[in-house]
Amino acid sequence: MTALDLSSPVAVVGTGTMGQGIAQVALIAGHPVRLYDAAPGRAQAAADAIGARLDRLVEKDRLTGADRDAARARLLPAGSLADLADCALVVEAVLERLDVKQELFRELEGIVGEDCLLATNTSSLSVTAIGGALRLPGRFVGLHFFNPAPLLPLVEVVSGFATDVTYATRAYETARAWGKTPVACADTPGFIVNRIARPFYAEAFAVYEAQGADPATIDAVLRECGGFRMGAFELTDLIGQDVNESVTRSVWESFFQDVRFTPSLAQRRLVESGRLGRKSGHGWYDYSDGNGGAERDEPHTAEKGRPPAYVVAEGDLGPASELLALIREAGIPVREEDEDHGSRLVLPSGGQLALADGQTSVEFRDVVYFDLALDYRRATRIALSASQDTSPQTLAEATGLFQALGKDVSVIGDVPGMIVARTVARIVDLAHDAVAKGVATEEDIDTAMRLGVNYPLGPFEWSRRLGRNWAYALLDDLHLRDPSGRYAPSLALYRHAYASDKREGNTS
DSSP states (O other), X not given: OOOOOTTSOEEEXXXXXXXXXXXXXXXXXXXXXXXXXXXXXXXXXHHHHHHHHHHHHHHTTSSOHHHHHHHHHHEEEOSSGGGGTTOSEEEEOOOSOHHHHHHHHHHHHTTSOTTOEEEEOOSSSOHHHHHTTSSOGGGEEEEEEOSSTTTOOEEXXXXXXXXXXXXXXXXXXXXXXXXXXXXXXXXXXXXXXXXXXXXXXXXXXXXXXXXXXXXXXHHHHHHHTTOOSSOHHHHHHHHOHHHHHHHHHHHHHHTTSOGGGOOOHHXXXXXXXXXXXXXXXXXXXXXXXXXXXXXXXXOOXXXXXXXXXXXXXXXXXXXXXXHHHHHHHTTOOEEEEOOSSOOEEEXXXXXXXXXXXXXXXXXXXXXXXXXXXXXXXXOSEEEEEOOTTSOHHHHHHHHHHHHHTTOEEEEEOSOTTTTHHHHHHHHHHHHHHHHHTXXXXXXXXXXXXXXXXXXXXXXXXXXXXXXXXHHHHHHHHHHHHOTTTTTOOOHHHHHHHHHHHHHTTOOO
């Protein structure tokens, strides 16, 4: 099936923020659009609000006056569901309650034609469960837009257990015809984005709960070292702590309380206290004076120190190999030695500097770990991790080394896997697991994570860059230190790493 013809009417049921956004997308694409809301007067109010946004698009030269007038003429509030009888597509954006959505679609099924495509914009409920209430569930799909729908390009096209492939294809092609970037996925808790993004929040909260670092420092490391657009604490303040925690809890419960998706107790306490983020004036950060909150919270940054006189590079630094060129460019001599007992930099004090690998500083004599960076040349901040047994001289030399490379340095607690490294490893693992279980393709997962949550790289792009067994090795180390199952590498990631060893002739 191809995309819906532009002459085909599209209906949106539910006229909140998402409903209005979806209606605007369909309207600008060229469809006649019907708006319905069970609350009297809301459909007309939504039509007026959409009309005002069209006016602003004209003012910004993003829409011509003629196109605005034509769009307004195609937009009609509906007085009842019966007014949607001739629609070719109905998209629902009502309350996130299974019983409410099921009842709505049961009623719609008795009104629209048998070829009408029915779609839900749910972000947390099962598409299969909603469609299970229908007589013809084959024409029922998920069309998960991201907020704000007119601006964000991603649409997850979700096939429930009973969805017919022809209707899923029609939904996919229609979303593409509307100028969106659709990705196809199976009906799984969280779909693609909300499933695979959980570690971004969970690991930041875990580091905080372990008193490894404060929110401002963790956010700064994620942004300035990891390359993420926002840190986990500031992002959840923007989303709303109640909303973010609700999604996490929904995914966790839908996976039968899988420990990999366990919600954060610290975030639960934040929600219970009413500190919901920007909308309440206080979340992880204080926004009560209207100045942005996070701007007032400075990350921990080490005082300026002296760089070491030289470093000795032993073994291959893997994802951090670019550091050797940067050190030389900073005028610090580097002597390389081919050692088979590790990958590290040895400092003049005799202490060691190593890339985060899931182990702790306290396990080794005088070692400082540094975090994974998206790009060591462009990163403006590096996190270092040390234990109480790390000598002050070693920590000072490690700090001075990265400062000589032009980086701010944040020293955090003895946290295995640190911040960026453990986060990326878990995202990569969940992505491999999702592909192995038929949720989506590698390409669609990478697209979804880049466009849906603005990740600097898709999980599989990261995996290829870091090496086939990097994420597995780090998580395996973490799992040895926390055998709860939270960090246990998936079978899919194990197979990925093992295939790499076998291809290289190493079957050990």
